[in-house]
Amino acid sequence: MGKVSSADQTIAAVGEFGLIDRVTEQIGSSEYVLLGPGDDAAHVATADGTFVVSTDILVEGRHFRRDWSSAADVGHKAAAANLSDINAMGGVATALTMAFAAPADLPEQWALEMVAAFEAECATVGAHLVGGDVSSADQVVISVTAFGDAERPVTRAGAQLGDVVAYAGTLGLSAAGYAALSRGFRSPKVAVDAHRRPVPPYAAGPAAAAAGATAMIDVSDGFVADLGHLARASKVAVDVRSEAFVLPEAVETLASALGGLDPLSFVLGGGEDFALVATFPSASSLPEGWTVVGEVREGAGEVTVDGEPYAGTPGHRHFA
Amino acid sequence: MGKVSSADQTIAAVGEFGLIDRVTEQIGSSEYVLLGPGDDAAHVATADGTFVVSTDILVEGRHFRRDWSSAADVGHKAAAANLSDINAMGGVATALTMAFAAPADLPEQWALEMVAAFEAECATVGAHLVGGDVSSADQVVISVTAFGDAERPVTRAGAQLGDVVAYAGTLGLSAAGYAALSRGFRSPKVAVDAHRRPVPPYAAGPAAAAAGATAMIDVSDGFVADLGHLARASKVAVDVRSEAFVLPEAVETLASALGGLDPLSFVLGGGEDFALVATFPSASSLPEGWTVVGEVREGAGEVTVDGEPYAGTPGHRHFA
Numbered sequence: 001m002g003k004v005s006s007a008d009q010t011i012a013a014v015g016e017f018g019l020i021d022r023v024t025e026q027i028g029s030s031e032y033v034l035l036g037p038g039d040d041a042a043h044v045a046t047a048d049g050t051f052v053v054s055t056d057i058l059v060e061g062r063h064f065r066r067d068w069s070s071a072a073d074v075g076h077k078a079a080a081a082n083l084s085d086i087n088a089m090g091g092v093a094t095a096l097t098m099a100f101a102a103p104a105d106l107p108e109q110w111a112l113e114m115v116a117a118f119e120a121e122c123a124t125v126g127a128h129l130v131g132g133d134v135s136s137a138d139q140v141v142i143s144v145t146a147f148g149d150a151e152r153p154v155t156r157a158g159a160q161l162g163d164v165v166a167y168a169g170t171l172g173l174s175a176a177g178y179a180a181l182s183r184g185f186r187s188p189k190v191a192v193d194a195h196r197r198p199v200p201p202y203a204a205g206p207a208a209a210a211a212g213a214t215a216m217i218d219v220s221d222g223f224v225a226d227l228g229h230l231a232r233a234s235k236v237a238v239d240v241r242s243e244a245f246v247l248p249e250a251v252e253t254l255a256s257a258l259g260g261l262d263p264l265s266f267v268l269g270g271g272e273d274f275a276l277v278a279t280f281p282s283a284s285s286l287p288e289g290w291t292v293v294g295e296v297r298e299g300a301g302e303v304t305v306d307g308e309p310y311a312g313t314p315g316h317r318h319f320a
Numbered sequence: 321m322g323k324v325s326s327a328d329q330t331i332a333a334v335g336e337f338g339l340i341d342r343v344t345e346q347i348g349s350s351e352y353v354l355l356g357p358g359d360d361a362a363h364v365a366t367a368d369g370t371f372v373v374s375t376d377i378l379v380e381g382r383h384f385r386r387d388w389s390s391a392a393d394v395g396h397k398a399a400a401a402n403l404s405d406i407n408a409m410g411g412v413a414t415a416l417t418m419a420f421a422a423p424a425d426l427p428e429q430w431a432l433e434m435v436a437a438f439e440a441e442c443a444t445v446g447a448h449l450v451g452g453d454v455s456s457a458d459q460v461v462i463s464v465t466a467f468g469d470a471e472r473p474v475t476r477a478g479a480q481l482g483d484v485v486a487y488a489g490t491l492g493l494s495a496a497g498y499a500a501l502s503r504g505f506r507s508p509k510v511a512v513d514a515h516r517r518p519v520p521p522y523a524a525g526p527a528a529a530a531a532g533a534t535a536m537i538d539v540s541d542g543f544v545a546d547l548g549h550l551a552r553a554s555k556v557a558v559d560v561r562s563e564a565f566v567l568p569e570a571v572e573t574l575a576s577a578l579g580g581l582d583p584l585s586f587v588l589g590g591g592e593d594f595a596l597v598a599t600f601p602s603a604s605s606l607p608e609g610w611t612v613v614g615e616v617r618e619g620a621g622e623v624t625v626d627g628e629p630y631a632g633t634p635g636h637r638h639f640a
Contacts, residue, residue, distance in 0.1 A: 039553075040374060040536075040538060050364060088360035097373060100377075131375055135378075141377070141457065145375060145419075233359075
């Protein structure tokens with residue numbers, strides 16, 4: 001467009017095609033990307049002739065707030081949420097597309113920083129943006145689709161009686177960070193950081209698949225809620241032991257600071273840390289980073305904690 | 321959710337998971353869909369170990385209006401826009417994902433009718449929804465990603481000096497329909513219908529690839545604008561002859577009714593009919609449905625009409 005970029009230039013000033021050009025300059029590639037951004041479609045290779053695919057939409061005011069999270073935080077989280085779904089199939093992401101809608105007065109810098117952080121997070125697993133679309137809208141909306149290879153996709157539906165239940169990654173930190181931010185706090189820093197920039201255990205999904213995991217899901221709505229999805233899909237019940245969970249110190253600190261809340265409610269009710277929960281045959285040798293917390297029983301989707309129905313909040317729902 | 325559906329029930333009343341369940345019931349399958357909706361990711365087969373992928377976002381008030389288009393019209397168009405991108409690579413779509421965001425008071429019926437029409441349009445080429453995501457938002461946002469097989473993906477960048485330029489499908493009807501609706505008219509019906517429910521020439525893309533097309537793009541922004549993308553990517557100039565285009569009768573009627581507008585401005589400036597424009601070696605025998613309108617010359621992205629720069633509107637831009 002021939003205009004000089006400046007820190008406060010809006011996406012309206014740079015224009016749709018200018019924004020796309022500048023975003024595209026930031027994007028890396030790999031042997032999977034046969035044709036990258038810029039054409040009607042990208043062309044992507046697969047390892048075994050098939051691919052796993054998942055999509056997630058992030059909406060300003062619902063999934064993030066621009067006054068709580070930087071553009072880079074939002075880009076990181078948009079990537080993490082999608083890479084986590086591929087991880088939860090036991091797969092490794094190879095490529096992603098992003099559709100981006102925003103008000104015309106959004107600073108161009110916001111969009112560029114968001115995409116740079118998105119691409120950086122994707123690059124940690126070797127994946128890259130291969131295409132996208134841009135539109136104006138009243139709110140910022142980031143819709144991502146992730147593709148990956150999974151040698152043996154692990155669904156939610158394979159849990160067997162007698163399997164152990166285990167998780168990998170962190171539980172409760174993001175929810176604790178959200179609770180802190182909601183009350184105007186900026187600490188505990190580790191919790192606030194986890195809410196802004198979750199760190200999914202990307203190695204744990206493929207490792208679980210290789211170790212014979214029978215069912216797996218990522219924790220995005222909440223541990224009990226998502227384990228409930230797995231239990232219902234597998235037509236089993238699951239019981240977990242509360243003392244088996246690792247309580248992050250920042251969760252205990254925050255729960256105490258908020259007037260003696262139960263720290264376990266963040267671990268069992270909170271989502272968005274993008275931990276994984278999976279079931280394994282009881283004789284399995286679990287991969288590094290996985291912690292056994294329960295077992296699979298006969299039932300129809302029930303999740304109990306120490307043998308009792310869970311009384312806390314079951315997880316996040318939209319339109320609620 | 322155990323609730324009785326009624327015509328005026330909102331998506332808030334049925335809930336996120338209720339809406340997903342009801343949408344999923346409408347979805348078909350094929351031999352490409354190894355695992356469909358309902359898990360962390362879908363699992364999709366490819367014909368040759370690779371896939372083409374494209375994404376498009378439709379935003380209420382920008383791409384459609386709920387008072388101009390029915391839910392079914394919007395679903396149809398969301399599918400057509402994405403299937404068209406795969407068509408423009410010379411490919412055939414096999415699977416799609418949809419992320420859907422909407423105000424909580426949106427009638428559930430609107431969402432169900434939109435998805436049903438979307439799936440019906442996809443089924444015309446044998447493709448099906450394999451996954452999605454749902455969120456609340458201030459406006460309706462529909463973000464679609466389409467995957468497909470393309471034996472020989474045809475990019476925008478391969479046009480050669482001396483190639484002929486040809487198009488397939490209809491040009492100008494959607495823009496004429498938009499112009500009619502903008503002025504409060506509901507006719508000419510064929511134009512209004514084309515704006516609400518464009519009919520992309522799905523067979524023409526793979527046929528062009530098989531016939532040796534050197535470059536191809538779909539017309540979504542406007543014929544001259546999109547041909548300009550092709551010319552720039554191919555580092556050539558293109559000249560088209562105005563008398564070679566088929567002027568739809570409804571375009572002539574509408575242009576005349578609006579006070580003697582040039583009907584060619586709808587054909588050359590209008591988008592969203594999802595016609596295809598491609599270049600072919602001049603000795604090619606063009607497939608059925610393709611009309612030669614020009615030729616490739618030496619240049620750097622220029623598009624001329626009858627040897628002159630095009631003076632009309634170059635196509636739609638966001639943030640403009």
